Amino acid sequence: MSLCNIIKVWLKNKQIYFQLINALYDIFIAGQETTANTIIFSVIYALNYPEKLKKLYHELDKVIGSDRRITLADRNSLPYCNAFIYEVQRLVNLLPQNLPHKLTKDVEIRGYKIPKNTVILPQVSSVLYDEKAFPNPETFIPERFLDSEGQPKRIDEFIPFSLGKRQCLGESLAKMELYLIIANFFNQYKLESENGSLPSMKKVPGVTVQPHPFKCSLKKRY
Incomplete structure (x- = not known):
């Protein structure tokens, strides 16, 4: 193999390497933080709205009734759980800008002319709220x-993504991640505020909103 061909192969492999690194970085930044923060806010809203949490536990007890792992096969049998997750996504408005x-x-x-190369920011917030x-x-x-x-209802304006x-x-x-993690978490643990102090529902602004630190207690339900 000539030196020229060796260099071409090296450059090609190097390009693939950096493409892989960038793809993994995107998955981590775009997927890990957003999902994790949504899950944390599900705990915050559950503690602040105990009557909603009670309804969630009631459905989980009725449909699952044990500490077995909840799977995607259970999804259609848990309409309130799904509605709970959707409302978390809507209210948290994770990417406000x-x-x-x-x-x-x-x-x-609608009569407004917007020229080419204009940078626009779609306001998902105005729809979710x-x-x-x-x-x-x-x-x-x-x-x-x-x-x-009590069955799922489609709302076209629900566009968190x-x-x-x-x-x-x-x-x-x-x-899929939000459903599996949140459903299994609440099925396994009883959630209670610590010393009656409720976590703040205010958000720390950023590219994605962040929760304020808080404490709560967890007890095994089974």
């Missing part, structure tokens, strides 16, 4: 995602 995008061509929206779609939007109400018979071609690539993975 979304991510910037640049227009590749001139666009006109829209009072018409989500009455009393500042309150944690999982029931808003259920119909009168944004929408369109640029929506979150990890949506399916994140939904």
Whole structure:
């Protein structure tokens, strides 16, 4: 093999290496922190809304009733659990500013002309907190995602992962992780505030919002 070919192979492998590193970095930054913070806020909202937590425990006891591991096969049997998770995602509004995008061509929206190369920030917050779609939007109400018979209800304005071609690539993975971790966590542990002190529901601003530190007690349910 000539020196020229050796260099080409080396450069190609080096490029693949850096592509792999960047892909793993994206998965960790975009997937780990967002999912972890959402899970922590599920604990915060559960402690601040004990009547909702009681309903969640009731469904888990009725459907699961043991310390067995909850799987994806149980998902359709746990409508309130799913609604609980959806409301956590909506209320936490994890990425309030979304991510910037640049227009590749001139666009006109409702009479407003936006020129090519304009940087825009889609405001997912304005949708997740829209009072018409989500009455009393500042309150944690999982029931808003259920119909009168307690079955899942679709709400088109529920877009925590944004929408369109640029929506979150990890949506399916994140939904699966949130369901499996949150459902199993609450099934295994009884959650209680420490000394009657409730955790703050205020958020530390950032690219993704962060929870304020808090303490709580956990007791095995089985």
